[in-house]
Amino acid sequence: MIKKIFTLLICTISFQAFCQDNLKLWYKKPAKIWTDALPLGNGRLGAMVFGGVKRELIQLNEATLWTGGPVRTNVNPGAYANLLLAREALFKEEDYAKAYNYAKKMQGYYSESYLPLGDLVITQDLKDTIPSSYFRNLDIRNAIATTRYTIDGITYTRQVISSAPDQVIVIHLTSSKAGKLKFKVGASSLLKYHTVAVSGNEIALKGKAPAHAQPNYIDSKNPITYDDSTGCKGMRFELQVKVLSKDGQITADTSGIAVKNASDVTIFLSAATSFNGFDKCPDSDGKDEHKIATDYLNRVASKNWQLLLTRHYADYHHFFNRVSFKLAAPADNSNAKLPTDERLVAYTKGAKDPELETLYFQYGRYLLISSSRTKGVPANLQGIWNKEMRPPWSSNYTTNINVQMNYWPAEVANLSEMHMPFIEFIKNVAVTGRVTAKEFYHAKGWALHHNSDIWALSNPVGDKGDGDPTWANWTMGSPWLSQHLWWHYQFTKDKKYLKEIAYPLMKGAAEFCESWLVKDKDGYLVTAPSVSPENAFYDDKGKRASVSIATTMDMSIIRDLFTNLIDASNELGEDKAFRDTIIAKKAQLYPFHIGKKGNLQEWYKDWEDPEPHHRHVSHLFGLFPGNQISPVNTPELTAAAKKTLELRGDEGTGWSLAWKINFWARLLDGNHSYKMLKDLLRATNVEGTNYSGGGGSYINLFDAHPPFQIDGNFGGVSGMAEMLLQSQNNEIQLLPALPDAWANGEISGLKARGNFEVSMNWKSKKIVTASILAVAGGKCTIRSNEPLTIVGMQVRSNKTTNGYVIAFDAKKGVRYNIAGKKFN
Structure with a gap:
């Protein structure tokens, strides 16, 4: 007692x-x-x-x-010859239909299925x-x-x-x-x-x-x-x-x-x-x-x-107990007392229920703990829950967004250990990926395409010609997965891991990109053939096509990898010759372009979209999960990214809605992020498949693509965390995209890059107190929307054009208490 x-x-x-x-x-x-x-x-x-x-x-x-069993080798000996023909069709003829057909001849087998x-x-x-x-x-x-x-x-x-x-x-x-x-x-x-x-x-x-x-x-x-x-x-x-x-x-x-x-x-x-x-x-x-x-x-x-x-x-x-999250409840909090199915319906109809939102955040953390603790076997499209012999999309690892989204919240939500099955999987797929790179493309390094499975499948899927290159021939799996290798280091500062695991794998992905890149007529390094999953365009002749060169997503992912690899090499103080090569290659990459509508261009040219509201917004990779576009550093590109989202619209499948929460948070628009969160949490009992619309939550709070895909749950957690804390630009930004609906609240235990643990409480959207635990120590830069001071130290934040910034050298293992107050 x-x-x-x-x-x-x-x-x-x-x-x-x-x-x-x-x-x-x-x-x-x-x-x-x-x-x-x-x-x-x-x-x-x-x-x-x-x-x-x-x-x-x-x-x-x-x-x-x-x-199934281990992947087969030498499955398509003619792939490389068709690669050369596809490039000829793209560069010399600008015949995108012909390139599409050659791409189909560069495919291997489909992935296996989770049972x-x-x-x-x-x-x-x-x-x-x-x-x-x-x-x-x-x-x-x-x-x-x-x-x-x-x-x-x-x-x-x-x-x-x-x-x-x-x-x-x-x-x-x-x-x-x-x-x-x-x-x-x-x-x-x-x-x-x-x-x-x-x-x-x-x-x-x-x-x-x-x-x-x-x-x-x-x-x-x-x-x-x-x-x-x-x-x-x-x-x-x-x-x-x-x-x-x-x-x-x-x-x-x-x-x-x-x-x-x-x-x-x-x-x-x-x-x-x-x-x-x-x-x-x-x-x-x-x-x-x-x-x-x-x-x-x-x-x-x-x-x-x-x-x-x-x-x-x-x-x-x-x-689970590492993170707590509480929002002030309305005076009439009757909705929180309802059964979850009734509660979800009432919320969808407009009832205010901040406790449902914090429950959803913690439910996502619960699902990650529950589905990602097996070495080399990360959470799949349905986590570990599946009732079908032929589950949706084989319940595999879809690597053009979905499996990555599963792990967006792992580090920031203080579940770094749950990231490790995915990192172990990357080690496996790098082995098969070296074979794929060599056999399919005569390339160095390791390659990964749109689908994988427990056997670390890495070839472009499609049963050697039955797959649609719009998704099957996407080649950017290895550089995108490498982002997670770097994130784990950023959040843990584990140099042994960086040296022995992350850097060699990242270098292998960069070697593939080096081999894959070719020069266009203007001397830029571009990818070819290139797709923007899983979208299409109208070419200069008004014909619908999907295979071109240098999609914005491709170039953004490669730029992200090259930047991270350069930083990793500097952190280790090793491999200068390769670092210099990558620095030179990065400078030659095809740049971002702003289209005639003020949007970020998705394709090599400023083509029109057959589906203007397509669920994928792949060309905004540089905004999130990348960090090449930000309101602080790139205002013009930020405006273009915002215009892109406005043109794309707010509808989407479950995971698409979740991605948009993250996008709007990076644009520092908390109210729009919150709108997307409410859409993600809307009640649905749809059992069919709706590719362009739908989205929401089933009554057990599983994400409704529809059908069920767990990535929306994890992407939603990531987006909520991004609304409260960001750390992608060598600084910790407190409450960067706080919506009006969350004016009063508190959270503890979130993680920021640099291995800083962050806790905050706020009222009227302003920090009251916060604390930063420097788990690893090092330089700490904090950005906020109002002045801050470190308690017990003569350190105050300075006003900049984008808020207030405070910087100091943090000692390892020390917790720094921060007060929010107005200064004279």
Whole structure:
């Protein structure tokens, strides 16, 4: 009791991360469809909990369960010859249709697909299936899902966790009256070749994944195949279920495990695959999935629920509690008391609900912790949650925006460790990418295109001619992914990592860009062929086309890589000769151009768009996630970027809306960012695919592309963080794009480049107090919209043309307290 009172006292005195309230999604009824269900994950094992009464469905995933095997080499020996022909068509003939057709002949195979593991079904024997009370929730503060209902005076409770320290999913069932639990547990899988064995109190579901599944957007008579002519058969997998009870009777038959006369039951779920790395056959060279799953299960079988819960909480809180975010609530805060589905609808209709917005921010952090903790296996298009054998876009790694967006919030939201699976993946794809660069283009370095998968696929996809070059032949994957290598260093200042991991990979990407760039008629270095995903243009003859040279996105990404590589070389004090080469190449890159409408030109020429409101705004890469365009340093380009967004419009798919939050934040327009956030949070139950419009959130707050893509959730978190804190130009900007709706609030634990941890509270849109923890030390420059001073130091901010700037040398490990006040 004393400990509880003490904790409450701390919460009253100072808003701490572990004292955040209302961080729950909750509902008055079970899930009807998958996007109503609630996600759990430990980074490897995922579960979607439906919360049924008589029949509970828990849909399961394992992060490494994919179709296919290691990528093949020498898949298109004619690619290089067609590259030369495509360039000839572009430079000599300006025949974009011909270049398009040659590009189709430069393609390899499609990526593999992420698969569902199986379903666990708990069928409860109840006289009455209509509960007198019902409640289900997801507590993201503790990463636990609870279903509770009362029938015939008995309250039944189910709690579910996906534990990272113990690597199992645990379901704990209780009844308020002794001996009233009576149910059956069964397991099944959509994968064709699987077996289910039941013995005593255990179920073992074993099987093999297909050799290949065609993407869901490809028409095929046999889209899922189990035979592989390469000789590397599909991946093995195993799900094990164990049921334990303190007081009940447990029996088994071929249909599953039956429990009766119990009041407390724990169900353990363990799973593993034979995946043994991106370059090893999962069958002949695979791991022993049975042993792995069995070992996990054996290690937890003797642990009680409370111990498992304690271990789970300690692990999860270590990450989640680093950041707190609170906004002042309106006087009438009734919307916050509604179930989440009703709350989302009311918000969409105009109800003010800042607590829903902060919940959404923390929900994104929760999803990243839950889906990105497996080495070399980053969060895919759906995190780790998927129910389809042919999921949308194969649930793969789409590298022309989507997988990068997944990791935009990793560093700033103080989840640097969750970035590492993506960085490990980049190491893998650089290996296959060197083969792709050499075989397809006779180029140095490593290349990556529009799609990848767990096998680190790097070739342009399209089944050697079936793909649309508008997306399939985009070549800028390696330089864009390299941005994340540099970000991780900027936020951590880990020079060992920079020297041993980031710099060599960045250099390899730069070597590819060096090889890929050619000179145009004016002597500029350009890319060719070049696309602007996934858009098109009308050429000089009025014909629709999509393949040209030197798209603004291409040139921006390469300029970003070259800038970062130069900075990295200077940081290390090494590789001067290559640095000088890159400095010279950077000076020759085709520059930005402003079009006749005042917009930033997307193409090599100032062509018109067939789809003026296209969801991709790729040519604004230099605004975000790059930093080549900013109100402080490049006002003309900033104005052009703003005009581009105005012409493009505010509509878009889920991830497109999220990207626009970030764009408008970089333009320092908090109110427009906020409008895009509200659009991202609008309620939708659309189950179809809408490429140009739509967007919003399902009732479980999953991002609706539609269908579900998790990148919108992560991009939304990034955008909210950018509204509150920016650090891309060697300075920390406090509250750069604060909207009027967030006039009063506080946040703690955000990270800025330079490894500075930032906390702030503000009133009437002005800083009251802030603090900067210099984790690594070094020069610290702070920009704000009002004067600041460092408490206890004779350091005040100076007025500039773009706000106030304060600079000082920060000592490692010291926290600097900052006061916002007016000076005479």
